[in-house]
Each structure stands twice: as structure tokens, then as C-alpha cells.
Amino acid sequence: MGIRFVLMVNKQGQTRLAQYYEYLTLEERRALEGEIVRKCLARNEQQCSFVEHRNYKVVYRRYASLFFLVGVDNEENELAILEFIHLLVETMDRHFGNVCELDIMFHLEKAHFMLEEMVMNGCIVETSKSNILSPIQLMDKAS
């Protein structure tokens, strides 16, 4: 079913956003996040963007101080997920204007709304930035 989870993590390894598309208990999540973040953060720029962990393949990409990590199953196209991460970041940039860790922290629900418009049940729903953002902008206008 493609994407199993999306994580955003800062340089210190603190989780800033976590969305799972399968059920894990709280303890399992904490352990998984800890292990994956340790693995990914230890890697350097030249190394490839894929890390295998347990039965996941983690595709990750770093933007300034923020790491985007996407866990996928073995059937998924790793390069496409890499492109998806970039699209996610561009979308957030368009909304927040050069998105940073604090934007996500203080607007956690908005970040989730954007992600929700892009991924549902582990599948990509929409790839047009304006389509993704229009419901969010509408809501902003209303409030």
C-alpha cells in the first residue's frame, strides 16, 4: 500500500510531525522513530537517500535543519517517493513561505491538513500544489 508513515524530524532528532498509515502502538512508534532517526541522521550528504530498517525502506531528504522521512514498503518506487518529498516541501513553502521547523511546530494541524490532501491511506491523492492548498486557503479566509 505504498507509504507507511511520514515523519518530520529536526537535526536533534526530535519528531516534529508524525503520520502513520498503519497501526503501531505508542511504544512501537517511539522505538521505531528513535531507531530510524539515529540511522538516517548518521549518514552524510553523499550517501544515498534510502535506508532499510526492519521491513521498511525509509526514503529521506534533508532540507536545512529539517529531515523528511517517508517509510515505504518494498514495492514502492524509491525515486518517486524522493520526488514526493520535494513536492511536499514545495507545497509547504508556497503556504508558509520557506517553511521551517517552527512553522510546522506552531501550525501542526495545518501541516497535517496539507499532508492529508496529498496522501490518503498510504497513496498519493493529489500532486497539484494549488489543488492541495485551496481547501486550506479557504479555511484561512473563513476564520
Place this chain on the structure above:
Amino acid sequence: MNPFSSGTRLRDMIRAIRACKTAAEERAVVRKECASIRAAISENDQDYRHRNLAKLMFIHMLGYPTHFGQMECLKLIASPGFPEKRIGYLGLMLLLDERQEVLMLVTNSIKQDLNHTNQYIVGLALCALGNICSAEMARDLAPEVERLLQFRDPNIRKKAALCTIRIIRKVPDLAENFINPAAALLKEKHHGVLLTGVQLCADLSKVSTEALEYFKKKSIDGLVRFLKDLANSPYAPEYDISGITDPFLHIRLLRLLRVLGQGDADASDTMNDILAQVATKTESNKNAGNAILYECVATIMSIEDNGGLRVLAVNILGRFLSSRDNNIRYVALNMLMKAIALDSQAVQRHRVTILDCVKDSDASIRKRALELVYLLVNENNVKSLTKELIDYLEVSDPEFKGDLTAKICSIVEKFSPEKIWYIDQMLKVLSEAGNYVKDDVWHALIVVITNAPNLHGYSVRSLYKAVQTAGEQETLVRVAVWCIGEYGELLVSNAGMLDIEDPVTVTEADTVDVVETAIGRHASDLTTRAMCLIALLKLSSRFPSCSKRINDIVHHHKGSLELELQQRAIEFNSIIEKHEKIRSSLVERMPVLDEATFSGRRAGSVPAAVSTSQGPLPKIPNGIAKPTSAPLVDLLDLSSDDVPAPGLSGGDFLQDLLGVDVSPVSSQGTNPTQKSGTDVLLDLLSIGTPPAPSSSSPLDMLSSSQDNKSPVDLLGNLASPSPSEKPSSTAGISSMIDLLDDFGTSPSVPVAETNGPTYPAIVAFESNSLKVTFNFAKEPGSPQATLIEAQFMNKSPNIYTNFIFQAAVPKFLQLHLDPASSNTLPASGNGSITQKLQISNSQHGKKSLVMRVRINYKVNDKDVTEEGQINNFPRELLSSGP
């Protein structure tokens, strides 16, 4: 208002958490917030429900429990306003999951929202349903979702499509309702709807063959045309990624074509052109283009063969493999693993590049490449590939050594062309990364060494050299110590030198040095030390000049805090000091370990037997009992000091002990029963050659020993010729009785009809459920023919029916099987089946007997098959007589 529930703003809470310096501070802040949220919940505070849930989501993200907020989500969802619903649904997806009972309560709210007039609210409900719906919800809400697949707004249709995927995964029976609406989505123009519609069709095809056939028939042409339009489409700013229009849609389409083309030549044919076009025309200088190429290759590999396309695909992978971008190399390695099943020749061409990838600095690439190399190995390239891998083992990262070692060992075991090469490679691995080698691997090495009599000397000398330079590798030390114990004299005498060897000068003292160093090393664990003690015991007999020194080392360990070591040391010390006469026969070389038994056990569920308690004595191949050194030595210790009568040799003494167990003996010296019993024991003790038959009658022997050993009551008891007294033996010697009881059965069936020479009986096969004993006889005058009486015993509490015994022998043997006495085997050893076999050996005197057996039977109406190989036929059968 409650002072606790006034609470802070969301923003302030996040600031407070950010400001925390330690985890403990953070916990304190979170605890306080949770307390105030709970208070607000219990007061049913309307105003801050929205804010509290937002806080809970943040707290949940940090990894704290938030179950108490679940009901709040439901309340928010039920409220009329969009912002409340929005946060309520988000909370629902984050804080709840499909396993919770609470979820059932939300079904009705979702149903209402799916029918709401506001399309954004419909969208929210669809999204939540798509993420968390359970099987019950799927059944309840499928009609609503089906209707929404035709909703006027495409943004709803796309969400309904993904929601459908969840529904048909939960309840595949519902799939057929969705085939038509899904096919309709493929005709859309909106990319989001197409993307999700294509995905839905692929999922429908997986759960329903009806859907698969439908799409094959109706949709392939449309999909191909559509992919062509997309690939050639002009610049579309909204979907453009580095010059390519919507690569995500490309990939989805290629994936659906893969599902439809698999195993269908016609369908594959239809898509050939477009695949070729995508494979050749797509720009490969950007990630997006490569993602499409990668997917295209995967599709070409999966659909029915078209030679030209496959070549194209393998070429793309070759290009990927030589890319400088590590991401591209990674996916190339990943895809080559799939390609190897289709065209291993083409993948072999990239062997050198792949080997380079094993040595990459990037762990992900290394791991993929290693998996791939493992698949690439065959009989022809095993030597060069193994050399490369072992060379790399020296310089690889410590964290990679475990994986690498396991793979090398597996390759070497699987493809080894000859034993000497196998031994050489294993020694290299053990010297380089012995600490990463698993137990079964070095056990296997020992089994191979014992099975190569011409390499014993070579192995022990190589191990001696290796251990000098790599003494810190635990498993290397273990194998070396074991071999030195067994073949130490070959090390000193340089016996059996191969041409390729450099002669070494090793004295007996040097040999003992190695073992002494190993036992004294702080890092050595219990198993290694226990093995060292055994080796020392063996050396003490082989190197009489070092006996004193060895005894000192053993003596030193009598004070060991480890029970196992202490016990061994005390026992061995006693053997060295008090039982000079039997020592040499006790520490004879181990019989050849049976490879079939070992590999069978390795494959089976029984864990490898060489644990600390068993020490380094692997199970003896014929499978009689499981002798550890301890019971044996107990047995000897019991006899204490001067028990053996002056005229009795050690072997006779054992015979004496055993004679007791055999039913009342006649006073004729050549009693076959007694003889066979002895040999079984000797075999058990790994004493190779049986002693010459005693000339005196056993009764005489017993009485004479009785005379001399008045202090030892226990033995007196035992030595009494009346079997009825046996049970009176005390618990102190129970292990010995157990040991002896095992033999009670086998010698009781002497092959007595013939007057010719007698042969020791063997346990030819033994498993948890079954025991097969062979008794032997020969016709006088025809030494090449052997008569075997097989006896089958059922060890399980269930009766076996339809019992059939089959045997096979190599060409130089001829086998004749007589009918069995019965085909029903009573439970728990209450009776047996016997069957006679005749073997004639055309190579009599040159080759020994060997046999494979298969036993079939039914137990509780289930068919059971057991198989084994017998190569522990008594050596005496080979010569004309014992």
C-alpha cells in the same frame, strides 16, 4: 471556571515544551497540560475543546499517551461547524485506530457527513474513512462511497477512489460493485482523479479476477493511449516536475500496465510500443525522469517476454549502475535482483561493478550489492568472488562484518568445489572475523575436517598458524583447540604433509602453549575454556612428556568458579592421575562425525548440540544416547582408586561393568551378547578399536573384581550377576544406569543362528520417535555377503501402522530385503518389528558398507517419513573376520 482548566494557549504550551532542557522537564510540562485537559474534558468544556484537542495532538506526536482525548474527537466531529469537524477528524485519524471500540460510535457521524451538502465536509469524512475504516464500517458505508465516485466535484471523486481501495482491501467481496465506476474514472481528465482511479483499478485487479479480466478487455488500449498522450504532452505548469508532466501519474500508469500485462501475452503485446517509447525517450538527467525509467524497467521485467524490450531494460540498469548518483545505483542494484531471475547472463556481465558496490562507503548500497552478489555466485565464479569478498572482509566496517561473514560462509558451504578449498576459506574467514561467525558454521567446519582424513594434518597445522596471528577470534580458537585435541600429534610429526605446505617445526610444548593461552585468555568464554580442557586431556595422553604440565593446568582449574569447568577439571585430573591405564583408550580420536546427521540437525528444529553443558563433544553419529563427558567420568570416578583387579585392563574393566547389564551370562568365554554390549559402549565412548575378546569368562572377572573392591559397595551391587538387583542401585549412579539401560535392548537380540564370527550390533538410525538396531552375521565361506537383522522400536506413545522400511545402497553393493515380521509397530517400545537384509559387497575388503534408509508409517492417520544415512557399519565387516 476551574483554575486548572483555564489552561494555556496552544502556542504557549509549545513554547514551554520547546524551552525544556531535559526530558524530565518536558515530562513535567506535559503532565501538567494533560491534567488540565482532563479537567476540561470532565467539565465538558465547550469553548476550549478545539484547542485542547490540538494540544493533545502535539502531545501525542511527542509520544505520550492521549487515549483520554478520544471521546473529544467524536464530540467535535458531531458538532456542526467546519473548523470543529476539521480538527475532530484530524484527531480521529491521529489518536484512534481501527481496533478501538470507540470507532464504531463514529460510523453514524461519518455517514451523515458523507451526505452533507458542503463538499468540504464530505471530503473530510471521506479522508477519515479512507484512513481508518474497519471492515464493519466498510460494509456499512460502501454504498455512500460508491455514490460519491460519481460526485460532481473531482476533488471528492479522487478521495472516494482512495476510500474505495481501503474498503475493498477490508472486504474483498465488495470489489465487484466498484468495477464499473472505477473503469469510468479512467476516462477523466483531472489528474488527481486519474491518479487515484488508476491506483484503484490496480487494487481491484489484485483482489478480483473478474476485475482483472474486465480491465484487460476494456481498458488497456485507453491506458496505452493515455500514457502516450502524457509522455508527449506539452508543458503543463501545474503538474510539471523538471520538464516532465506529472511523473507520479506516469508511474501509476506503468504500474497498472504491469498488473494487466503479467502472464498475458496479448496484453503485453499491446503495451510494447509505448514501453519502448518511454524507455528510450525519457530524460535521464533528473530524478523525476529516472523514477519513470525505473518503473518502466520494472514493468518490462514483469510482463511477458519481448526480447528487444528486455535488452533495453537491462541496458538502462547498466547505465544506472555506472551512475555517479548513489540513489540511482541503489535502485539499479535493487532492480537487478529481480532481473537475475530472468536473465542471469546479462546481470553477470556487471559482476565487477556490483562487486565494487559491495565495497562502497554507503551501508545501504553495500547491503543491496551483497544480496545481489549472493545471488550471482555459481560453481564457475565461486572462487574469484569468494576471494574478493574475503579480501574485503579485512577492511570492511565492523557493523558490516556480521552480514558479510554470514553471506561468505553460506556461499562457501553451498558451492565449495573441494574440501581443502572449503577449509582454507573458512580459516580465512575465522581468522578475519571469527567473532562474527555463527555456531552452526564452525560446527560444520569441524564436521568437514573430521570427514577428510587426508587433510587432518593440514588442517591442524593451518589452524595452528592462524591462531598465532588471530588468537582473539573466538571461533577460530575453538576450532583450533578442537583439532589440536584430536590431531595434535600430526602437528608435531608433520604427518600427511601436502605439497603446497611449508613445513613447520612445532614441539609438543608449543602445542600445549596454544591451548594454555586460549584457556587463560580473559575474553575466552565458558565453551572455549571447556573445549580447552578436553583438548588438554587428550594431549596429556598423546604427549606423555607434557603430561605433568598439562595436569598442572587442569589442576589450576579445579578451583574455577564456573561449575562446568570445575567439574571437568576435577574429573580430568582424576583421569590423569589415577587412571593411567584407561586414559589412552578414553581419549581416542573421535569417530568421524556424520555429515548427514549434522546437516539434518542443522536443518531441523533441534538446536545445535554443542552447548556448554555438552562441551565440545558433538553427538556421536550413530546417535546412541547423548553422552556428555560427565556421566562417563562419573562412572569412572565411582570406581575410585584401585578397583580394577590387577589383571584387568581398562577395556576389560568397562566390559566388566557392562557385563552386569547383560542378562545372566553363561560362563562360556565367547558370549556374543556380552561382546556386542561392550562394543556399543566402546563406540559410545569414542574408543575406536574394540579390545580383543577377553579370554576369561565374565563371571570369573566379576568375582575377581568383587574380591578386590570391598570398599565400593555400589559396584558390588552392580557387579552382582543377578539382574533383579539392578534397580536397587542408588540414585548416585543413576546416570550410569541410564547410560547402561540404553544398551539393555540392543544386545538382547543376538544373531545367534550362525556359528561364524560375531559382529557388534549398531544403532543404525535413531530419531525422537524411532530407533533402528542392526545385528550382523556372515555366512562362513562368503565374506562379501553380510546378513543383517534390522529391529525397529517405537519410542513414541502412539502406535505406528503401515510401517514400511526401504533401503538403498551404492552400485558396488547388492541388497536383498526379506519381508518384515509385521507392518504394525506397537507404541512405547512394547514390541518390535524385525526384518532381514542381505548385502553383498563386490568391493569387499576395499569399500565399507553404506546405506540410505527411508521409513514410512502412519501415526494417528498422518503419514510420516523419516530418512537417514547409515555409515557406521562395524569395521570388522570389511575384513574376513574380527
